[in-house]
Amino acid sequence: xxxxxxxxxxxxxxxxxxxxxxxxxxxxxxxxxxxxxxxxxxxxxxxxxxxxxxxxxxxxxxxxxxxxxxxxxxxxxxxxxxxxxxxxxxxxxxxxxxxxxxxxxxxxxxxxxxxxxxxxxxxxxxxxxxxxxxxxxxxxxxxxxxxxxxxxxxxxxxxxxxxxxxxxxxxxxxxxxxxxxxxxxxxxxxxxxxxxxxxxxxxxxxxxxxxxxxxxxxxxxxxxxxxxxxxxxxxxxxxxxxxxxxxxxxxxxxxxxxxxxxxxxxxxxxxxxxxxxxxxxxxxxxxxxxxxxxxxxxxxxxxxxxxxxxxxxxxxxxxxxxxxxxxxxxxxxxxxxxxxxxxxxxxxxxxxxxxxxxxxxxxxxxxxxxxxxxxxxxxxxxxxxxxxxxxxxxxxxxxxxxxxxxxxxxxxxxxxxxxxxxxxxxxxxxxxxxxxxxxxxxxxxxxxxxxxxxxxxxxxxxxxxxxxxxxxxxxxxxxxxxxxxxxxxxxxxxxxxxxxx
Ligand SMILES: [Zn+2]
Numbered sequence: 001x002x003x004x005x006x007x008x009x010x011x012x013x014x015x016x017x018x019x020x021x022x023x024x025x026x027x028x029x030x031x032x033x034x035x036x037x038x039x040x041x042x043x044x045x046x047x048x049x050x051x052x053x054x055x056x057x058x059x060x061x062x063x064x065x066x067x068x069x070x071x072x073x074x075x076x077x078x079x080x081x082x083x084x085x086x087x088x089x090x091x092x093x094x095x096x097x098x099x100x101x102x103x104x105x106x107x108x109x110x111x112x113x114x115x116x117x118x119x120x121x122x123x124x125x126x127x128x129x130x131x132x133x134x135x136x137x138x139x140x141x142x143x144x145x146x147x148x149x150x151x152x153x154x155x156x157x158x159x160x161x162x163x164x165x166x167x168x169x170x171x172x173x174x175x176x177x178x179x180x181x182x183x184x185x186x187x188x189x190x191x192x193x194x195x196x197x198x199x200x201x202x203x204x205x206x207x208x209x210x211x212x213x214x215x216x217x218x219x220x221x222x223x224x225x226x227x228x229x230x231x232x233x234x235x236x237x238x239x240x241x242x243x244x245x246x247x248x249x250x251x252x253x254x255x256x257x258x259x260x261x262x263x264x265x266x267x268x269x270x271x272x273x274x275x276x277x278x279x280x281x282x283x284x285x286x287x288x289x290x291x292x293x294x295x296x297x298x299x300x301x302x303x304x305x306x307x308x309x310x311x312x313x314x315x316x317x318x319x320x321x322x323x324x325x326x327x328x329x330x331x332x333x334x335x336x337x338x339x340x341x342x343x344x345x346x347x348x349x350x351x352x353x354x355x356x357x358x359x360x361x362x363x364x365x366x367x368x369x370x371x372x373x374x375x376x377x378x379x380x381x382x383x384x385x386x387x388x389x390x391x392x393x394x395x396x397x398x399x400x401x402x403x404x405x406x407x408x409x410x411x412x413x414x415x416x417x418x419x420x421x422x423x424x425x426x427x428x429x430x431x432x433x434x435x436x437x438x439x440x441x442x443x444x445x446x447x448x449x450x451x452x453x454x455x456x457x458x459x460x461x462x463x464x465x466x467x468x469x470x471x472x473x474x475x476x477x478x479x480x481x482x483x484x485x486x487x488x489x490x491x492x493x494x495x496x497x498x499x500x501x
Pocket of ligand 1: 362363366
């Protein structure tokens with residue numbers, strides 16, 4: 001999507017789609033025009049990815065996803081599970097074959113429209129060949145059942161990355177999917193650009209509790225098991241799925257503007273944690289809605305686990321129990337982490353990145369609003385943090401690549417590509433520079449328009465540049481691109497005394 005980067009003017013999606021069509025479909029002669037417009041009638045395989053330059057295998061070409069259903073059944077000891085994902089999709093061109101993303105796990109069955117079908121596996125791709133081609137524009141459903149172990153804590157350590165998938169430790173199960181762990185759990189179109197409304201059903205032994213994104217809409221007993229169904233009416237990217245199973249208590253509250261709050265807290269720690277949550281969460285919600293407009297969700301809460309992690313899993317932020325104690329809040333200032341994660345419900349969850357190189361739109365915003373929160377909560381000046389980030393910028397960006405065009409090769413798995421300095425501090429610097437360039441009222445209008453116009457959708461860097469220019473009433477393209485696509489940042493407007501390394 002980054003048409004102002006070093007990439008060619010053909011969109012990466014089209015390059016991938018064409019390459020796959022040309023090499024993978026013997027006897028087919030698709031032409032560029034029909035492939036692009038989606039009117040190709042000769043069946044061809046869907047592309048293996050959507051053309052994300054940082055994660056080329058993620059997501060799948062040839063179809064859109066209308067709805068995702070994930071049904072999980074855990075073993076009595078919670079060490080293994082069976083998962084069935086059912087995607088309802090629509091073909092964007094006639095499909096002889098299509099892919100889902102899947103790594104690890106044992107495939108038990110694959111059906112298309114209820115009929116058993118043939119499939120093969122190649123790397124992280126599950127290749128599904130229906131009995132007959134799926135015509136362009138036709139809806140279809142594909143269901144994939146897998147069986148797998150829940151990763152233990154040792155395995156989680158070994159991976160050294162945030163994209164673990166499902167992990168079990170200290171008596172709870174949780175998921176850490178970002179950016180590419182969901183397809184370690186079950187088959188998905190594992191890219192935010194293919195997010196869809198999602199139903200998650202968890203069957204777990206009745207001795208433990210279970211929670212997932214969205215609203216609990218049904219509970220039933222099945223012998224020694226309890227089955228709970230959760231609905232996310234807003235589109236949910238697989239990377240933002242949260243599955244909690246274990247000994248925790250769900251506490252409900254009525255939040256500001258009628259937002260329903262529900263927190264899942266380790267049983268026995270409810271009284272330690274709720275006073276902080278009762279103060280910080282409503283305050284952060286009011287702070288953000290005042291700046292940005294209506295909250296994107298009707299239900300929100302925190303899943304506090306002893307295993308820890310900080311992850312903006314949609315409508316159910318994952319946070320370490322120790323961060324939320326009175327002591328943790330006072331010592332670590334973790335109220336700012338809560339504000340950061342809640343801001344992701346706007347930036348990253350409701351407005352999802354179109355490509356992973358757009359990650360600065362998630363993290364840059366979250367860091368920016370965390371700075372404003374700290375200003376309000378403890379009187380710190382956001383300019384101080386920005387001045388020090390600006391000083392480090394050139395050294396960091398030379399290593400990792402520009403803010404909106406990070407170089408994957410610059411990251412090790414431990415760096416959690418593309419979760420580098422550029423997306424966080426670099427992204428916040430871009431927004432700070434924009435705020436210096438335009439006045440406060442205009443900046444606020446840009447931000448509110450961004451989350452309103454792209455609500456429950458996907459958007460990228462070029463969209464942000466366009467929207468900012470339109471709202472400001474002048475072409476901000478050259479200015480923003482000089483910040484987003486350079487390893488040597490321009491002078492900071494309003495701060496001629498700031499220097500970069
Ligand atoms: Zn973040």
